[in-house]
Amino acid sequence: MPFENPSRDEIRNILKQAKTVAVVGLSDKPDRVSYMVSEAMQQKGYRIIPVNPTVTGTILGEKCYASLSDIPEPVDIVNVFRRSDQVVPVAEEAVKIKANVFWLQLGIYNEEAADIAKAGGLEVIMDRCIKVEDSILLPGGK
Known part of the structure; x- marks a missing residue:
């Protein structure tokens, strides 16, 4: 059965309930999409936890x-800015830390990673921008 993202109503509920977003692949360069998206989410009230082994x-x-x-606190959403072929280990780690949601950004899609996350009890969203979804579904904020 092919992968299908949750409905817009389900995504709205996910975003309403989420407080902490760990961003895998968050760049420290302000001109990068991962930085801009994370900064916008931070300004909307989400706690952003950067995950990047090079920073x-x-x-x-x-x-x-x-x-x-390495994150010493619970994580609601694991938001991933990595190439599609690099996300399986991230899914495994997201399951290990007991995150609630495994979210692959726009252009990132990996059914094996989705299967791992789902089998571990996580909700999975792929090929969607968290900032765009938040702007559409919660325009006035949480």
């Missing part, structure tokens, strides 16, 4: 972690 220090004022497993 030490902070991004968007938040401590950056080398991996999801």
Whole structure:
């Protein structure tokens, strides 16, 4: 059975309930899409936790972690800015930390990763921009 994203109503509920978003592949360069999307989500009230093994220090004022497993607190959404062929290990780690949602950004799609995340009890969204969905579904904020 081919993958299907949750309905818009389900995505709205996911975003309403989410507080903490771990962003895998968040760049420390302000001109990168991952930075711009994460900054916009932060301004909408989400707590952004950067995950990037090549960055030490902070991004968007938040401590950056080398991996999801290094984050010392619960994560609602794992938002991924990595190539489609690199997301299976991220899905495995998202299951390990017991995140609620595994979200692959626009242009990122991997059915194996989706199957791993779903089998681990996570809701899965692929090939959608979290910022765009939030803007459409919660225009006035949470």
